[in-house]
Amino acid sequence: MGLEVESRPSDSPFIERVWRSRSSAVDRMTSVATANWDLVFWEHRGQVSASVQGPESRSSEAPVPEDATFFGVVFSLGTWMPHLPVNRLVDGSAELHGTTRRSVWLKGTTWRRPRYDNAEEFVRRLVREGIVERDPVVAAALDGAPPGLSSRTLQRRFAAATGLTQGAIQRIERVRQAAIMLREGLPAQDVIHRLGYFDQPHLARSLTRYVGRTATQLGERDPVRPLSLLYKT
Incomplete structure (x- = not known):
């Protein structure tokens, strides 16, 4: 019951992850902030749809159609489609008719x-065919390599390739890891120490903004509303 999700990593430098799911007896979900964009296909009552789902800068509530199947490709950071600028898709989407x-x-x-x-x-x-491209400078910077560019130029490259700033990406990735640790039962104090949060209020504010759940709620075995895909990197 709820959302049955299956996902796998990919060996492609352009793909972060591939996933599929099926909905049953659930009408809404909590969509967790993510720095990546997805190409998503779904089928509901015989109708097939697809869209490009942009990065999400904060958590939100999203409707889930009953008895629908979904399939998605999560693209790696720094990968983009020039004809659909990702900075215009942040907290939004583009339907593929x-x-x-x-x-x-x-x-x-x-x-x-x-x-x-x-x-x-x-x-x-x-x-x-040049429909998907990848910015090697952004990818290298995310891996910790010195960019060899001015900070202003680097931020422009990040904005074009990801729609977000480098700092926003780091905050989103950190809180997603915090949510995974808390769901696995790690005490909040340990999460704070491992991920470099200042204190418990700092972690709590991040969880509220980016995940839409408290640390206590993330530890519940049977949450009232499912979360969008969270995975270990």
Whole structure:
């Protein structure tokens, strides 16, 4: 009951993760802040839809259609589609019209719709056609490599490739890790120490803004409302 979610990592530098889910007896969920954007497909009552879901700068409540199936590709940070600037998709989405069970319409071209097990092949084709690109400077900076650019230039590159600042990405990634640790039963004081929060109020404010749950709520075995996908990096 609720949301049954399955996900897997990817060996593609353009993909962070691939996931699929099915809804049952749930009408709303808490969408956790994320710095990544997704290409999402879903089917509900025989109708197939797709959209590009932008990064989310804070938590929000989202409706969930009953008895629907979903499939999504989470793109790695620094990967973007120039014809759909990611900075215009923050806390929003762009519907892909003309999607069917077999195809999806992207940048004026019909593409065979990807599946859970062949997402990498689909993305490789998008990269070859220049529909998906990756900023190597942003990717390297996120891995801790010296950027060799001025801070202003680097921030412009981050804004173009991710829609967010480097600091916002770091805050979102840290609180997502905090939420995972708390869900696994780690005491809040240990989370504070491991992730470098100042104190418990600092952690509490971050959880409220980015996750939409308190530390106590994250530790509950049967939450009233499901959370969007959280995973270990």
